[in-house]
Amino acid sequence: MNAKQPTCLLLTPEKAFHSFGYEAKSKYLALSNEDKHGNWFFFWEFKMTLHQHKEIQGNYELTAENGQKMDALTVFSLSIEYLKNHLLGMLNCSSLGVEEHDITWVITVPAIWNDSAKKFMRKAAEKARIAKSSIEIALEPEAASIYCRQLPITRDPQTETGMTKFPAGTRYLILVCGGGTVD
Template identity: 50%
Template sequence: MATSFSSQHLVVAFDFGTTYSSYAFSFSNDPLKVQSNQGWNSGTEQLISLKTPTCVLLNSIKEFHSFGFEAENKYTSLAEEDKHHGWLLFRRFKMILHDNENLSRSTTVEDINGVSMPAMTIFAMSISYLRKHFLEALNCQTTGVEETDIKYVLTVPAIWNDNAKQFMRESAVQAGLDTERL
């Protein structure tokens, strides 16, 4: 049963990893009670994980289709039926931000077949998906949460330079996160 939300805020942190991603959150009235997503299912749905693969699948017209296990599973099923041509699966794209002196808004990443797309678009799609997934999970637990009650944290490695951190911030804003609450 969903509980009601009062006029407090909550903080959600997205762990956007090289290989796996997830999120955790806590309410301001009990900040040490950190909750995380409990339901990423693998392809066989026999494995439940706290994280899902950091991968994005775009359909043949380059629109977002899915993220994580769902993306991997869909691409695999398409490939088994030889219907994957034109679909784009992006994996391990976060590494483009590490030690990249030429990083810019026009930087591209390649899918598993070498097709390039703007990196910021792929990052924004990923962050947007994590945000949507979080909001859906939150709505199953509580009611009355306004978007303005949520503060977002996007984890980044401490060794990243300011350019890479700014790139992630701009990707988050492109994904729909309010810069004042990021």
């Protein structure tokens, strides 16, 4: 079982958002099995395409599985917008009282990406209707390091749970085995 959603986006023949992740993959497979997929736009594993270009211009396009091209900024922004709306929906169902203006949106990017790709992701987040002042771009290894430093992973019998965070001065290694690295 994999908790990470695959980077898949499915758009209707009218180029409207249909689904993301496993749902997009399943729907496109069902359409393919019925030979009804020809006009749909299915994009998968498109994130690392940004690394292939030194300078991303405004006319950068991605190719869907049906061979048709579409503006990359639209594909990325629809994906970010889905993730944003999904989180906001989950928060609305909770009793936490978190409002959208309370959130700083951290978009993680591979460390190998150039400034052009990072700017593109910021632009895509803005197009997904995230306030410019609420967007932070972080490198994936840095985000992983911060996350790991907060994990209760050291045995400490003095604590209630028997676990604690890394003590000051602890050395650790972050090994990035993400899609672009391992694939």
